[in-house]
Amino acid sequence: DSSPVKQVHVLGLLHEELHGPGLVGALSSLTQTEVILGGLMGQASAHVLFRKPQQRPTYQTSWFSILPDFSLDLQEGPPLGSQHHPDPHTALVDPTTHLTFNLHLSKEEREAKDSLILPFQFSSEKQQVLLRPVPGQATSHIFYEPDAYDDLDQEDPDDDLDI
Numbered sequence: 001d002s003s004p005v006k007q008v009h010v011l012g013l014l015h016e017e018l019h020g021p022g023l024v025g026a027l028s029s030l031t032q033t034e035v036i037l038g039g040l041m042g043q044a045s046a047h048v049l050f051r052k053p054q055q056r057p058t059y060q061t062s063w064f065s066i067l068p069d070f071s072l073d074l075q076e077g078p079p080l081g082s083q084h085h086p087d088p089h090t091a092l093v094d095p096t097t098h099l100t101f102n103l104h105l106s107k108e109e110r111e112a113k114d115s116l117i118l119p120f121q122f123s124s125e126k127q128q129v130l131l132r133p134v135p136g137q138a139t140s141h142i143f144y145e146p147d148a149y150d151d152l153d154q155e156d157p158d159d160d161l162d163i
Contacts, residue, residue, distance in 0.1 A: 016024055016036075028034055034049040048060045063075040096103050105113065117123065122130070 012027070014024065014027065031049075032051050034051075036047045036049075037044065038047070039045050044064055044066060046062045046064065048062065050058045050060070052058075065073045065075065067073055
């Protein structure tokens with residue numbers, strides 16, 4: 001072969017119960033073809049995941065049984081009473097089960113949320129009260145008399161910092 005890139009094939013065998021889910025998931029993401037064996041001697045399955053570049057992964061499940069002489073008897077479909085899980089590494093778990101907050105609102109909670117007026121949202125009545133003081137209400141004024149040490153030079157406001 002005169003191509004400068006050599007293709008390397010690696011076959012790895014990993015027992016899922018001996019390693020943590022992090023390692024199994026990391027190795028799974030690096031593979032092009034993944035075969036996961038499961039079941040018992042009488043009815044076993046091979047879940048095959050093919051990952052092709054720039055294509056969707058494809059799943060294939062083969063059912064077989066191991067005969068006493070250790071040969072394989074391939075079967076057409078799944079045995080009765082078996083369940084089909086396309087990717088055993090991806091458990092069907094609700095990711096919102098162990099959160100410290102609730103992502104879903106009940107009908108009453110949604111109505112309460114919609115009727116709530118937030119502190120930064122001003123109603124028209126509140127705006128009128130804040131913008132136009134009521135006659136007879138005391139108003140405040142700030143009187144400022146500059147000190148001798150106040151720096152009022154707009155050209156160099158940092159003049160007093162002795163830099």
